[in-house]
Amino acid sequence: MREYKLSVVGLGHRGRFMFKQFCRCLPGVVGVAACDLRPELFYEDSHGAGGENSALAKLFPDAVFYDDFEAMLDKAQPDIVLVETPAHCHAEFCAKALVRNIHVYSDIPSVASTAEADMLWDAQQRSQALLMTGATTCGYGFVLKLQELYRQGLLGNPYQLEA
Template identity: 30%
Template sequence: MATKSVIRVGIVGFGFMGRMHYGNWKKMKGARVVALCDKNQEQFTAPTAGGNISGADTATDYGDAAIYDDFDAMLAEAKPDVISLTLPTPLHVPLTIKALQAGVSVLCEKPMALTAAECDKMLKAAHRAPNGAKLMVAHCLRFWPCYVYLKKLVDSKKYGNVVAASFRRFSAPPGWQKGTNWFADESKSGGVALDLHIHDTDMVNFLFGMPKAVTSTAAFDKNGAMQYISTLYDVGGAAVTAEGSWCMAATMGFEASYVVTFEKAVMILDAKREKPLCVYPAKGDAFVPALAEGEGYEYEIKWFLDVLKGKKVPSVITAEQSRDSVRIVDAEKRSARSGKTVRLAK
């Protein structure tokens, strides 16, 4: 992609995550939202219902951005340089491929696709894309300050090697989107494992690399849909686990936490504690680390914008790594349903 002073942005899908992307793209210097696209035009007349976190843009005045209900027309007429793709997961593959073939870069919401084989189709299109078009999958935790700091400690070995790590992500059943609850259909969303738990699976991949094997257990509803999953990852050393749930009571709210034990310290993220993020060294006083302000959504978009502008950026994520995280979740689901450990080929 030739370097441009202003990158033209299209937002495809204008539900909760579409509005999240929209609000953060608007903050970017050197980018301009030129098009919004959603078949459901009601999305533009009133703010969408909230998701399991806050922060989505609730504006109904979209400035000079053109509004479309047809993806092909948006590509042809608005001529975006990049799109944020925030539609349901089954649409990620065909629309990503179509955009890349048109020379348009894609920031695709996680999960990348329903299967690793479908992810490979997207990778193939990215490798062949004209105009230097790029593909990024929006694994926001890799950019979230409290996880960025954890990554720094793991890589630097400031407190020695990781002895054990546990990650949790609990939510009430998703029901915040308008219209049909496609999240509840595992064939469309991938269920709790692929839509919610993949955040922590990808973090395990980010911190420790591709596991050698996974051993999972799960709980299912009366229709056989997975509601809870817990996994032990064989990363060759540390004892690493993660659990995710969609079956919490609505009154509980949302929880994302971790406890990482190093040889010489413990780091805990838990919003219910007096100090939600704290490092407890073996020697010296506990302390709250100084973090960058803002959220991962903003930082992931800023990173991708810098990539599109040809700037040198730190290595944080590749589309291949995003595909690998889908592979891991697939192995977790097979392990949970079979009751057996599933090994992952290199």
């Protein structure tokens, strides 16, 4: 099985959660690097939803922390980058990875203006890598609570689901 090296930029709750989920749930995905301006988000335990609250440094002892995104891309040479930064930074980080032919999963919104959309479109068109955007509520507290209540038999069968 091929191994895919995963990195993440943005280590807020969602960035840490998504990094863990990608590594645990997708066969062949190995966490190799993480980037943020706040190193404590990599080295210290977290206190959010998503199950395991141990620090990424403990859960992924071979992963390397960076506070410089481009250095992470150049040194860790990931196959995939998760972009989980504040929204106003998404397009810039995505484009920098795409220029290096690194696949990108970006949280939404990917762009904040038509100029950013044009820039990101151009970067993706010149890249051999893929850009995927999305958001999921599966780790949100209210969804986890609904799942728990359903498993306990406290909710009936759903009759409508929306995506």
